[in-house]
Amino acid sequence: MFRTKRMAAIAALTAIGGLTLAGCSGSSEEVAETVDPDEEVTLTFAFWGNDVRAALYEEAFAAFNEEYPNITIQSSFLDYPAFWEKRQTEAAGGGLPDVMQFDYSYLRQYSENGLLLDLAPYIGGVIDDEPLSDEILAIGEVADGTFGIPTSTNAWALFENPALLEEIGVDGFPGGTWEDYNAWMGDVTEAAAAAGVDAFGGGDYTGRIQNFEVQQRAKGEDLFTEEGEPNFTEEDLAAFWEQGAGVREDGTVVEQQRVEELTPLGAFDTALTASELTWDNFGAGYLANLGEGYETLDLVAPPTTDGASESDLYLKPSMLHAIASTTEHPEAAATLVDFLVNSPESGEIFGTNRGLPASTTALEAADLDAFSQKIADYEASIADRLGDAPPVPIVGYGTLEEKFRQIGTELNFGTITVDEAVDQFFSEMDVVLNS
Template sequence: MFRTKRMAAAAALVTIGGLTLAGCSGSQEEAAETLDPNEEVTLTFAFWGNDVRADLYDKAFAAFNEEYPNITIQSSFLDFPAFWEKRQTEAAGGGLPDVMQFDYSYLRQYSENGLLLDLKPFLGGLIDDEPLSDDILAIGEVADGTYGIPTSTNAWGLYTNPVLLEKAGVEDFAGGSWDDYNAWMGDISEGAAAAGEEFFGGTDWTGRIQNFEIQQRANGEDLFTEEGEPNFTEDDLRAFWEQGAELRDSDAIIRAQQLEEVYPLSGFDSALTASELTWDNFGAGYLGNLGEGYPELGLAAPPVTVEGAQDLYLKPSMLHSIAASTDHPEAAATLVDFLVNSPESGEIFGTNRGLPASTTALEAADLDALSQQIADYEESISDRLGDAPPVPIVGYGTLEEKFRQLGQELGYGTVTVDEAVDQFFSEMDVVLNQ
């Protein structure tokens, strides 16, 4: 599923920039390689989720304590927005939890402010790196340090609705170019209308920054450099949005007004579109929202921009990170290793946190039909998987939302492509210079 080590997951952004952050020392002591088994330690652990996930963590901590009875875990959880609001308050006061679930969008922000412990000294020791490929470990790297260990992965994919395809009399997407995908969506909308049904082939895919990203990656460029500078031009973005001009005027896709009416659901999990380009870990949510009449989904690779390009990559559904202010780095690293790598963790969590990134956890996980489908999908795109892009810039969530909003306005016809490009670059200038 992953390259071996020997071969070379819409989050709101809580801005910490501008705060004077406590606990941001300029240096960090070398981490010890061993854990004192006799030391009585209490660790705080924070995660976002619900009662179901909380019960799973309780079971994981119980299993952990069978092996490490001297380490007590005090855990707490909130929903995603509240989780990051609390972390912002704690960051300002120097009181982050010892160990945290962490989101990719915030990794650069917190690590560059000196709030996270560099885990590199623990790799190969207290944190076993053998079950984690180099590609996976690289996801948690910022500059020369490792500040998060992915628990799970997802990749960009194309979900399809077999029930709607059958009604439209159209086969699943067989692959091809973006023009091929547009034509396929048109066939679905035409077939639905002929059958007296009201659904469409898909949405305007130029409204998602991830589709712009994979097209840029197909041409050898990430959206941003390692230094956080833009790696694309106004002409690049203009050309991308202009690809959707004909599509937006066609009957192949759902209208922007209809999407607004079903928000926060998408057209796909409202059974109004037969396809959706998105992260592959969205499948369970789609099935839940679609209900009993839609027992399964199709999952295929996105359209191809350049044949043979490694445009796709594995993204973490979440990571585990340790606060730089922790008094117990060895115990915290031991807990991270257990939650990421242990067979007990894989068996307990299954795919609750996404498809396990560790091979030992994945082998122990009991995959349901959809989870196995996602695992098979990620295996099928191995030739298209390249190195993960640099960790998102501070403010990436704001830019992702601005991109979505401008895509929506292009759908309404309230802005031109040139105006959308100007607005996006103005917003990006603000974000990068705040």
């Protein structure tokens, strides 16, 4: 279903190149099929991003108003951390924007606290479900409701810098296990030193919880169950972090001090490392930061776990659109969500700025540039490794993800042992799950 439908669209493109609600939750039992064109409506809309994304949204709103001139949109944006700080403040006072760009990590937290409108009554009516597969729609489900519609998807990928690899004089990662990847990074670092190039094969990937997740999924286990309970042991986590011990200690990966000195940029988008494991929609930002001399990046599949790779990857919503449960104009808000997700205009305007469009209608209308086409090609290439998305992240997942990153930093600095790292993470997880 999902894979066939979505991959057919991608193939076609390839062929041509802790909160409390101060209000009440829920949705009306009777839902209008369309908005009243004679009713003057003002909707507030909030998103995270930059001036480039803001200009794209303004263009999309102008197209939306050609069809719905009675709906005025007042938009605002912030960077990602500030966006969620403001949402927390608004949630406590019952003043969330009508429509929001939304992150998967916060979907359970906000929906379970009654802050988001259940969109299920609008799906198949105001929100067209024909261009969205059941699997895509299921991403936004929490308990018995649907609280977000994915605008786009991305997948975990291994980025490579071909210009830097050419300068060093080595080929890209040919594929293989995580042990093979460690060995390849070592070869790149050694070749760079011999060529007089200040660069490394990569960074310490054990600082990202997503790499741990990929390895756990290769064993058929998501990180957390549907009930929000941890689905891994201390031994599992210790084994994962031990993988990085060798490359941390022998100089294969870039040392943490140099990474810290580059902040707010990273080692990959300053051409200090030749590879990086992350979500596939990060590429445009990397290229913008790398600048002149780096015209493109390559995407290849992440390493496999002992050759087992079936269902270890999945499509994640790079973002969703959600509606506040307190909105006074649910039909109008749902109409805007449908336009921003499904319309050909949204595909043409945004391209892959928000990730590869989740809607087949928007995807087919998107004019993909060469690099965006690489993303589409990449997601098509990993079809045999895609499994169902994991359960919606637990409340507090963002906190655990950041703690994982911080512990990874300390491991790279050598200030804690793996056993101490495991103890720290499980202690933090206990607090998050029982708060």
